[in-house]
Amino acid sequence: MNNTPQRYTITAALPYTNGPIHIGHLAGVYVPADIYARYLRMQGNDVAFVCGSDEHGVPITIKAKKEGVTPQDIVDKYDGIIRKSFEDFGVSFNNYSRTSAKVHHDTASAFFKKMYEDGKFIEETTQQLYDEKAGQFLADRFVTGTCPKCGNEEAYGDQCESCGTSLNATDLINPKSAITGEVPTLKETRHWFLPLDQYQQWLDEWIVKGHAHDWKSNVHGQVKSWLNDGLRARAVTRDLDWGIPVPVEGGDGKVLYVWFDAPIGYISSTKEWAEREGKDWEPYWKDENTKLVHFIGKDNIVFHCIIFPVMLKAHGEYILPENVPANEFLNLEGRKLSTSKNWAVWLHEYLEEFPNQQDVLRYVLTANAPEAKDNDFTWKDFQARNNNELVAVFGNFINRVVVLTNKYYSGIVPEPNDYSEVDEQTIVELKAYPAVIASSIEKYRFREAQGELMNLARLGNKYLADEEPWKLIKTDEERVKTIMYVALQIASALATLTEPFLPFSSAKLQKMLNFTDAENKLSGEEYSQWNKIATRDSLLPGGHQIGKAELLFSKIEDEQIQQQLEKLEATKTANAAEDKAVEPQKETATFEDFTKMDLRVGTIIEAHKMPKTKKLMVIKVDTGLDKRTVVSGIAEHYKAEEIIGKKVTVLANLAPRKLRGVESEGMILMTENSAGKLVFVNPDEDGVEPGTTIN
DSSP states (O other): OOSSOSEEEEEEOOOBTTSOOBHHHIIIIIHHHHHHHHHHHHTTOOEEEEEEEBOOSHHHHHHHHHHTSOHHHHHHHHHHHHHHHHHHTTOOOSEEEETTSHHHHHHHHHHHHHHHHTTOSEEEEEEEEEETTTTEEOOGGGEEEEOTTTOOTTEESSBOTTTOOBOOGGGSEEEEETTTOOOOEEEEEEEEEEOGGGGHHHHIIIIIITTTTTSOHHHHHHHHHHHHHOOOOEESEEEOSSSOBOOSTTOTTEEEOHHHHHHHHHHHHHHHHHHHHTOOSTHHHHOTTEEEEEEOBGGGHHIIIIIHHHHHHHHSSOOOOSBOOOBOOEEETTEEOBTTTTBSOBHHHHHHHSTTOHHHHHHHHHHTOOSSSOEEEOHHHHHHHIIIIIIIIIIHHHHHHHHHHHHHHTTBOOOOOOOOHHHHHHHHHHHHHHHHHHHHHHTTOHHHHHHHHHHHHHHHHHHHHHHOHHHHTTTOHHHHHHHHHHHHHHHHHHHHHTTTTOHHHHHHHHHHTTHHHHHHHTTTOOTTOTTHHHHOSOSSOTTOBOOOOOOSSOOOOHHHHHHHHHHHHHHHHHHHHHHHSOOOOOSOOOHHHHHTOOEEEEEEEEEEEOTTOSSOEEEEEEOSSOEEEEEESOTTTOOHHHHTTOEEEEETTSOOEEETTEEEOSEEOEEEOTTSOEEESOTTSTTOOTTOOOO
């Protein structure tokens, strides 16, 4: 593609419709994507910014079963909530679709059919896990078990969320059905597979070598790691009744795997938009002069940088993404966001508690964007950034300018006199800001870009503070006219440059400055174009009438923040109470079963964290019988030096198992206290309550 695209196709990850949207989604994907799309439109570019609800897949069927409703009921409910959240926060999609729409079913079916007819799939009969009690095959997230890579005991059948490894359900150690809790059996079934391994060399050339310098290091590094591990064929169909039916002979009772159909949702959403607008959709996906950019979170990197590009390449008619600027994760008050634990700030609830303050949240999430590493949202920081930056810097400058213009000139922009050296330098700095901010946006550094925007507001504040028009008005009215004229140009630039970041505040400021009338006075040119700030001599001409001052931002009081902290504390207490609930007794064990277990007291004599893992600790234990190695998933809870010399309970006759190449010869018995910390099974350990299960 040449350096000047004719058009842009921007996609934002399809949110999964099994729950509402929280701040982690907004920070990781939707605010950065919206900043980018709004900026491009202001540059006069042709932009298709698309998204939609991801409505297929196993978690939705699980939720429907739990609630006793149909999957369609679930997706209809959350599609409505999600759409309203995006609308309320000003996310400016050209189109927001849903994967249950006919246009998507038709598009995904046709995509699959072409690949099928071109011989791009492999057909295989494989052994898959089957739940005899439920009478069905278990797809991906219907299976949980222990990850063979890192030992995480809650890995899913498609991916371990602890170490990020892609899995097949049959890879799991001790798998169990998420439907009934039963141990599944293996049963033959026939499916179509995408042979990712055949594209490994091409991916290495295209991404590892071709995008080594322009893609974010976290994205490039994860892709490189995947390729180093070696790719395998991946099923594109599954045995399920919720999804898009496989549209070829032999596809009865099977649907397209959700990971295959969901990214095609970007294409079907573009089609839906183009049809509504009377446009041709194909150039947005098939023309080499289109720049395609995917905005996603880090959990979606493999799908957008390996699997979807392979699908596009195999299909043969589509362009590939120019960039995939994935973000890391946002935490909340030092803890990982969790939908199931209600540890989140939900967007629809935020607007009830902070009405008309969408831009404050957009601002704070961008200021704390997890662009290169996980970052943390805290309510105290939220309050401080609002009060000390939006109110005290940005709002203060605008309020001073508008109030003084109304006070001195009845709201009419004064004609300037000759510029002083300070005035000229200030105007030069002002005109440089659009290019500086644009450069950061185009490198997907939105936190940096917003920081530069605030620096422009600081420039305005400093200019007024240094020139002191409120003092000079008594002695040099002509000088004050020039000062206020320059200050009004800065305010005008802020009104425009703010739009991608704080769209509601930008609209309010533009109305305050009466931009519509200003446009008419400037030869009917389109005012909002980004580059006008650098090229025009005047943004608000002398004689232009502005409106009255309104507060752009309001102070957030301690009481409001305390309410949010108490709300989270209540969630924490509820979670602890739930965690303390005693698990039901397992099936009765015979005396003979019990006598098979050889439990010994041992002493830890050596310990070290296993390299390249988060959880695993390699421990040497003196059992009295021998000195043996045990691999245990406790590294996030203990440092190696803390546990040396500790007496522990060891299941000595457990069959050996290799974890990450290290043979583990037994198991150290652990339990989890109410705070979620693993503790050794000794009755006097802190937090070991009656009824806790031994792992």
